[in-house]
Amino acid sequence: MKILVLGAAGMIGRKLVERIVKDGGVGGKPVSGMLLFDVVAPKAPADAPFPVEVQAGDLGEPGRCEGLVAGRPDLIVHLAAIVSGEAEADFEKGYRVNLDSTRNLFEAIRAIGGGYKPRVVFTSSIAVFGQPFPKDGITDEFNLTPLTSYGTQKAIGELLLADYSRRGFLDGVGIRLPTICVRPGLPNKAASGFFSGIIREPLNGKEAILPVAETTRHWHASPRAAIGFLLHAATMDTAPLGQLRSLTMPGLSVTVGEQIEALRRVAGDTVAARIRREPDPVVQGIVAGWAERCQPERAQSLGFKAETSFDEIIQVYIDDELGGRVPG
Amino acid sequence: MKILVLGAAGMIGRKLVERIVKDGGVGGKPVSGMLLFDVVAPKAPADAPFPVEVQAGDLGEPGRCEGLVAGRPDLIVHLAAIVSGEAEADFEKGYRVNLDSTRNLFEAIRAIGGGYKPRVVFTSSIAVFGQPFPKDGITDEFNLTPLTSYGTQKAIGELLLADYSRRGFLDGVGIRLPTICVRPGLPNKAASGFFSGIIREPLNGKEAILPVAETTRHWHASPRAAIGFLLHAATMDTAPLGQLRSLTMPGLSVTVGEQIEALRRVAGDTVAARIRREPDPVVQGIVAGWAERCQPERAQSLGFKAETSFDEIIQVYIDDELGGRVPG
Incomplete structure (x- = not known):
C-alpha cells in the first residue's frame, strides 16, 4: 500500500505518520511507501520500515497535484488546510488553499483514469454546521449551514468528495472532526x-x-481518537456509505x-x-x-470510536x- | 434600477424579461436599464420603456463577468446553467458552466468593491436534495445531499452565495425551484x-x-409562479434570511x-x-x-407563493x- 499524506507537517499529520510507522501498516496491510507533503517540509520519521519521501510546496502550483498522485497512491489522506481564523482573515487565501487545492487534487486523481480509484480521506469539520442547531444535537440529516468561510470551504469539499466518489473517480470518506483536545504544544491565539x-x-x-x-x-475528541478516525476511514468498507460520503465523527x-x-x-x-x-x-x-x-449515529454504526x-x-x-x- | 439577467434566453429568462418590461419596474421601483446575457443572444423585448442591451458569450471567458457587472447593476438574476442531464453526461462542462461561472460572477462582483453590493438572485433546485428523504417531505433543515453533478454544483453555488453575502460582497437570495410545469414548447428528452x-x-x-x-x-410549480419567486427574491427584505440565504420554494x-x-x-x-x-x-x-x-415553511413565511x-x-x-x- 502506497500512502500520500497532504498536510503532513501539522499536529494530526505528524501523529498519523508516527502511528503508521509504528504499526508498519494500515488496517493490517503493509505499507510499501509514503509521500509526505506540506507547505514546510514534514520531518521524515526515523526508522520507518518502508521508504518515506518528503516534499514541500503549494498544492496550487501548476502540476503539483499531478506530481503528487503520479505514483498512484492507494491511500490519500488530505489534511492540508488553513485554519478557520486565517480563512476568515484572508478571504482569497482561504478559497485558494481550502477549496482550489482540494479540487486540484481531485482533478489530478480523475486525470489519471484507467480505473485508478484511490481511497481519499478528507478531513472536514463540525464548522460545516452553524446556528440555529437542533436542541438535542446535530443529527446526521442536519443541513450544511456553515457560518464561516472555512466551514463553507469544507462543506464544498464534502460535496465534491461525494460527487467524485459517485462518479467513480475516487473512493472518498469525509470525516468531520470534533475540536481536538488536549492539543499538545504551545498556547495559540485560536479562539478555541x-x-x-x-x-x-x-x-x-x-x-x-x-x-x-x-x-x-x-x-471534543483527543488527538489519539482523531488518528483512529483517519485510520478507520482509510480502511473501512465504503459500500455502506452509499452516496453520503461525509460523517460527523463521534x-x-x-x-x-x-x-x-x-x-x-x-x-x-x-x-x-x-x-x-x-x-x-x-x-x-x-x-x-x-x-x-452532535448525534453521530452513522459514524458510530460504522465503527468510529471516541x-x-x-x-x-x-x-x-x-x-x-x-x-x-x-x-x- | 439597473438589471442584469444571466441566462436570459431560456424559458424562465424570457418570461422574466417579458414580465419586467410589462410592469415597467420591479417591486414598484422603475427600471432604468437591462442587460440580457446568454450563450445565444437573447431576443430584446419589443417596446421596453427602458434601454435593453443584449450580449452573447460564455461566462468563463476572461473578463466576461467583469464586463457584465461593470455597469454596477442593482439586481443580478443568475439563471445561467446547463441542465441536469447535460451536467451528468459532460462532467467537465457541468463544473465549468454551473460552478466556475457562478464563482467568476461572484468574484467579479467582489472585485468592484467600494460598497457595491447588488441583490443577486441565484436559481438553485430541489436537485440539491437526494434520497433518503424524510417521510413527510423535505424540511428547511434537511441536509444538502445531491445525487447528481448538477445538484452538487447548485449546492456549492448556494454555499458560495451564503458566504459572499455574509462577507458583505453581495446580497444573495437562492431559490430552489420545484419542477416547472407546464413547460411550454416542444417535448424534450429530459427525464422530467x-x-x-x-x-x-x-x-x-x-x-x-x-x-x-x-x-x-x-x-411542481408553474412558470408564472417561478417568475413570481424571482421577482419576490429580487425585492424582498433579506434581513430575516440571516445567514441562511437559500430557500426551498413552495x-x-x-x-x-x-x-x-x-x-x-x-x-x-x-x-x-x-x-x-x-x-x-x-x-x-x-x-x-x-x-x-417539500415543507417550504421558511419561504412561505417570507411571502413566496405558488x-x-x-x-x-x-x-x-x-x-x-x-x-x-x-x-x-
Whole structure:
C-alpha cells in the first residue's frame, strides 16, 4: 500500500505518520511507501520500515497535484488546510488553499483514469454546521449551514468528495472532526485554544486563562481518537456509505465546568487551581456560535470510536505527551 | 434600477424579461436599464420603456463577468446553467458552466468593491436534495445531499452565495425551484419532460407518452409562479434570511394520477384520453430518486407563493400559452 499524506507537517499529520510507522501498516496491510507533503517540509520519521519521501510546496502550483498522485497512491489522506481564523482573515487565501487545492487534487486523481480509484480521506469539520442547531444535537440529516468561510470551504469539499466518489473517480470518506483536545504544544491565539489550554497548561505547572463561562458546552475528541478516525476511514468498507460520503465523527459533549472537574479528579486540586477566570466577551461571542453536541449515529454504526469521558481525554494527553505522569 | 439577467434566453429568462418590461419596474421601483446575457443572444423585448442591451458569450471567458457587472447593476438574476442531464453526461462542462461561472460572477462582483453590493438572485433546485428523504417531505433543515453533478454544483453555488453575502460582497437570495410545469414548447428528452408533456400535448391535440406509474409523486410549480419567486427574491427584505440565504420554494405535491384527474376536470375526457401509458424502466429509475414533497415553511413565511391545486397550474398554461382557451 502506497500512502500520500497532504498536510503532513501539522499536529494530526505528524501523529498519523508516527502511528503508521509504528504499526508498519494500515488496517493490517503493509505499507510499501509514503509521500509526505506540506507547505514546510514534514520531518521524515526515523526508522520507518518502508521508504518515506518528503516534499514541500503549494498544492496550487501548476502540476503539483499531478506530481503528487503520479505514483498512484492507494491511500490519500488530505489534511492540508488553513485554519478557520486565517480563512476568515484572508478571504482569497482561504478559497485558494481550502477549496482550489482540494479540487486540484481531485482533478489530478480523475486525470489519471484507467480505473485508478484511490481511497481519499478528507478531513472536514463540525464548522460545516452553524446556528440555529437542533436542541438535542446535530443529527446526521442536519443541513450544511456553515457560518464561516472555512466551514463553507469544507462543506464544498464534502460535496465534491461525494460527487467524485459517485462518479467513480475516487473512493472518498469525509470525516468531520470534533475540536481536538488536549492539543499538545504551545498556547495559540485560536479562539478555541482555551479548551486545550485549561488542561495542558495546569498539567505542565503553568497558569491557564479561561475566557468563557463554565457552562460553555462543546464537542471534543483527543488527538489519539482523531488518528483512529483517519485510520478507520482509510480502511473501512465504503459500500455502506452509499452516496453520503461525509460523517460527523463521534466525540464527547462536555461543559468547561465538567472539563475542570475531570482535571481535578485526574490531577488533583493544586493542578485544577491553576486556571484563572478572565471573561473575554469577544471569545465568548465566537464560541457561542459553535456546535455543543452532535448525534453521530452513522459514524458510530460504522465503527468510529471516541472517548466517552473527559477523564479519558486528559489521560490520553498524559500518556501520549507527558510519558504517563503529571510533572511534579 | 439597473438589471442584469444571466441566462436570459431560456424559458424562465424570457418570461422574466417579458414580465419586467410589462410592469415597467420591479417591486414598484422603475427600471432604468437591462442587460440580457446568454450563450445565444437573447431576443430584446419589443417596446421596453427602458434601454435593453443584449450580449452573447460564455461566462468563463476572461473578463466576461467583469464586463457584465461593470455597469454596477442593482439586481443580478443568475439563471445561467446547463441542465441536469447535460451536467451528468459532460462532467467537465457541468463544473465549468454551473460552478466556475457562478464563482467568476461572484468574484467579479467582489472585485468592484467600494460598497457595491447588488441583490443577486441565484436559481438553485430541489436537485440539491437526494434520497433518503424524510417521510413527510423535505424540511428547511434537511441536509444538502445531491445525487447528481448538477445538484452538487447548485449546492456549492448556494454555499458560495451564503458566504459572499455574509462577507458583505453581495446580497444573495437562492431559490430552489420545484419542477416547472407546464413547460411550454416542444417535448424534450429530459427525464422530467413527461410531467409537462402529459398536460401540454393533450391540450394541443397531440398524444403524450406516460413512462411512469400514476402513483409517481412529484413537486411542481408553474412558470408564472417561478417568475413570481424571482421577482419576490429580487425585492424582498433579506434581513430575516440571516445567514441562511437559500430557500426551498413552495410548490404542489401531486401524483401523476392527480395530474391526469385535474386535466380531465379542466379540459374533459377527450383531452385526458390522449395520454398513452408506455412504462419505461429507465425513466422510472431516474424519477424514483427525486423529491416527492417539500415543507417550504421558511419561504412561505417570507411571502413566496405558488399554486395550491394542479387545476390552477393547468389553467396558468391555458391562460399564458393558449390565449385562455383549449384548442378545439
